[in-house]
Amino acid sequence: SPPAAGAPERLPFSRVTEEDLAFFRKILPGRTITDPDLVESSNVDWLKSMKDFFSPAGSSEVLLRPQKTEEVSQIIRYCNSRNLAVNPQGGNTGLVGGSVPVYDEIILSTSLMNNILSFDSISGILTCQAGCVLENLSLYLEERDYIMPLDLGAKGSCQIGGNVATNAGGLRLLRYGSLHGTVLGLEVVLADGQVLDCLASLRKDNTGYDLKQLFIGSEGTLGVITAVSILCPRKPKSVNVVFLGCETYEQLLKAFQLCRGMLGEILSAFEFLDSECMRLLNTHLKLPNPISDCPFYIVIETSGSDPKHDAEKLHNFLEEAMASSLVSDGTVATEESKIKALWSMRERVTEALTHDGFTYKYDISLPLEQIYQLVIDMRQHLGGRAKSVVGYGHVGDGNLHLNITSSTKDPALLAAIEPFVYEWTASCRGSISAEHGLGLKKRNYIYYSKPSQAVGLMGNIKAMLDPKGILNPYKTLPDDVK
Ligand code: FAD
Ligand code: MLT
Ligand code: ZN
Secondary structure, three states: OOOOOOOOOOOOOOOOOHHHHHHHHHHOOOOEEOOHHHHHHHHOOOOOOHHHHOOOOOOOOOEEOOOOHHHHHHHHHHHHHHOOOEEEEOOOOOOOOOOOOOOOOEEEEOOOOOOEEEEEOOOOEEEEEOOOEHHHHHHHHHOOOEOOOOOOOOOOOOEHHHHHHHOOOOOOHHHHOOHHHHEEEEEEEOOOOOEEEEOOOOOOOOOOOOOHHHHOOOOOOOOEEEEEEEEOOEOOOEEEEEEEEEOOHHHHHHHHHHHHHHHHHHEEEEEEEEHHHHHHHHHHHOOOOOOOOOOEEEEEEEEEOOHHHHHHHHHHHHHHHHHOOOOOEEEEEOOHHHHHHHHHHHHOHHHHHHOOOEEEEEEEEOOHHHHHHHHHHHHHHHOOOOOEEEEEEEHHHOEEEEEEEEOOOOHHHHHHHOOHHHHHHHHOOOEOEOOOOOOOOOHHHHHHOOOHHHHHHHHHHHHHHOOOOOEOOOOOOOOOOO
16 A cells, blocks of 8 residues: 555665575574564564554564574675665564564564673673663673663563663663763674674773764664673662652652752652553553652652661651652652552553553653643643643653553644644753654654754764665654655
8 A cells, every 4th residue: 555644655675585585594594584473573563553653564574583693794784785674673662663664674683682791790891682681681680789770661571782772761860871871882783794893891992983872872773783781880789769749840840859969879760750640550550549649749769878878868858858848748668569569650651551542652851840841731732632641751861751642543633742742842952852762753853853964964874884774764864864
């Protein structure tokens, strides 16, 4: 069927032939998947929204499952020579349509590249293949008294290569910083099949341009990440989580200020959700509110090295926050099961939304004071047209997740949301993608956050590294940059 309005035209890549399949089967015996039933789940994104986005989306017939860098190199070299398009795929939890093919691109999955290559228990530097699942890495490290510097709700499925390719933020960024700081080295297969070995595991290395940075957040468009070296923090000896309620967003911000001042170096997360999120958690996941009903909820995590010292600091903060009426109710958790239960109130909002209907997702960076105003303005702007308009996110990082649902896909609602949401964001000099990337869905809105000169330079970099454009075509860069 012809592509729907707004969908990209299929570019003139070759189509996979029997000879191509014979080549892949020789390199990857038993790991060249063509059974449509087995390929299907790799054609469908986590949100199951791409087929709604436009009709032939996700029609790949080939799924390749390499185990070694050398296999990836051989595949990519061959695809480049044959002009075959390739979609690198990790855990397929991406939220912007970057992880699944648009047409018939070959899916190159890193799922079998899941070996830990080394761990230095003195420096805390972990080196592993790109397909290691984030949660498995966390479990491996915890046994050795370390943790991963990032954590996100999709940890059970997402892979470190996918995390790096999207420059995932998540729940610990406030404390440990972004992957641009914690990733020390990468191994990447370039579009011509060359293996770029920047897998250094040094804290400091100013020998020329820091090339690995280009691949962090490049969403599979510049190379296939095959291995990652990452700096891991020590496992904190004491972790506390508090779940608090606030009457207004202004009070929530004041609580954040107070919290930064009083908790200082032990603060490891400051997250929020609004009462609409709580309603969805109650309704769709049957998760009861652990405190009394409030317009806003905060999840604060502390991680430190001295349980007594941390408890005292937290106690003083809570006392002050209550005394100055910044928070109206709250509960504290120190044991692991309760910590998990409180975290799930924040982590499972994404899942609750999928049960509410068709979800329009926005992942916006804004100055802290403006974060919730966008939710209020959007509610007013949409009137009764949406089913739910909810706000949650990484308030400590200035990152709002604005999500809007409708019972079914609703083009009139979408026309009311966009470009309103992007214009609003641009007017505050915010970012239209804080942490999820641009993928297929957001790429044409890049100009709301980047000047055309910067986008042009991105196009030059893409043309230099991938002259035939075989790596994840139709993603990240807008239509007018080929
Ligand atoms: P995929 O979804 O498979 O791929 C994502 C992109 O990276 C695609 O463009 C793909 O082509 C590319 N890619 C994947 N692997 C490679 C590779 N080895 N080499 C080159 N390119 C590659 N994101 C956040 O930032 N913060 C969050 O808090 C967060 N929470 C989430 C919670 C839930 C419940 C879900 C479903 C998603 C969440 N996400 C979050 C989004 C998503 O999990 C992240 O973007 C994650 O980093 C993607 O990893 P993945 O392995 O699933 O990659
Ligand atoms: C989150 O912070 O929960 C994730 O980024 C997922 C989402 O935006 O729903
Ligand atoms: Zn997030």
